[in-house]
Amino acid sequence: MSGAATRVGFIGLGNMGGRMTACLVRGGVEVLGFDARAGAAEELGAVAAADAREVVAGSDVVMLSLPDSRVVESVLYGDPAVLEAVLEGQIVIDLSTSSPASTRRIAADLAARGARYLDAGISGGAAAAEKGALTLMVGGEAEALDEVRPQLEHIAAKVFHCGPSGAGHTVKLLNNFLNAVTLSATAEVMVAARKAELDLETVLDVINASSGVSFASLNRFPHIIQGDYLEGGLTNTLMLKDVALYLDLVAELGVASLNAPGPVAAFGLARSLGYADRISNTVVDAIGDVSGGVRLHDASGQETA
Template structure:
């Protein structure tokens, strides 16, 4: 099975490197060619060439708009798709867009799996991601040997769109935990608490969550775990979640918190920095607080518009 990979940025590049590190050849395409060579992949000149040269084509792209451009463009995936080919979308995308693309590719005899990923840059680098997959189970079985090169857990969640739906539900809880914990840690800092002790209490109590366990033990020492989801992308994911539950007829009073927090981070100049820096955005408006220093941070300049 020839493997192709489109989108070799923070996450895609790490996943592709796991595949090449596992001894498999990869044909890659990215708008920044240096990303392709950094993974050990062979560069393709276009999406069309990538699709022609792949039996299993993986996509790791920023959002549905980019996914649709890559799939539906004049020299895109759909124009070159063929019977028996498998396309796996590892992006965080809108489920309704996913099911539409699934149907269009099915008309050409190709299969389309939506595979949301969780675990961040560290898990992508170590090959221990969690995958939430929507689409036909037998197609997943065919793709599984390659997906297992960068994933420790693979769940078949249901038909097309189910994987991306589960991903949005998971990312919303991640956004809630990260933004709420950031607020709590800034409050703890201003209260004069020892932050390591505060985290130990939280992790032994009912406030424990992924952020208290895996993010803030590093952040309080100045390590923001760079390379993961940016504030802009986190905000995009929460918006997608809000749109999803609105279509489902589910009220979402809890969306306001992470929308405000990550929107604040973007407005204060942290747009393209890892979403863990939401704690600095909250700290900025709380007197210039930084968790890892005894000094107040200087005011950030107003971003240009």
């Protein structure tokens, strides 16, 4: 499979899928795209497909960027014509955050049709997707991954082969759980710092030079304290979904999850207070709401109603 001649099909052109598609198009890749929202493919410079079946039938490599396994399964199994359109030797890449068990089932069904399925969890958020600098954690055949590296290089700066089918989505769930823990915990700490009338930039400088440092403190909160929530990434609803998938995973593995109550409570609170479809960074506002109306970026430095 030659990188220059390969046509990529892309199903799911939302916040992340749209950004990845734009990177492919800018890199000179011909993309056949489909999204439930009319006009999405054309806006990104992709060729518009009428439906998922047309994408599968007309592409050498198919990429999926969908909310969860339920939606992935509905796309692949909802219309029998989609699986019937799978081509011998085709590679399908699931860039969603999906259940490893569902991933293995789909991989087996595609293998029976002569195709290969790679589960490729992504990390880096909207900013990395915009620049084509995502981190990918991939499960499935190493040979299949090698074949699609030329296409993946347009969207990712780092690509890790994590093991057989399901391994990529397993690593993704492990990573996302740590992301949820550190984001929600740092949000709580920063609300406390505001209420203690501390200078938030100084607090972050201390944390980032100390043992409490995390991706959230390094990359998110320097923006959040200025009122920039870095919109466009994972929502509170999707973050809570990812934590639930992690809990299913560790239950299946027989691992006790002693740290799950914090992020479950935090992102559940955000959903209940009206932040369900806002970026998960707004969990800090949900915690602030129940802590006296605190906003980190309030110019006066006072609590807001």
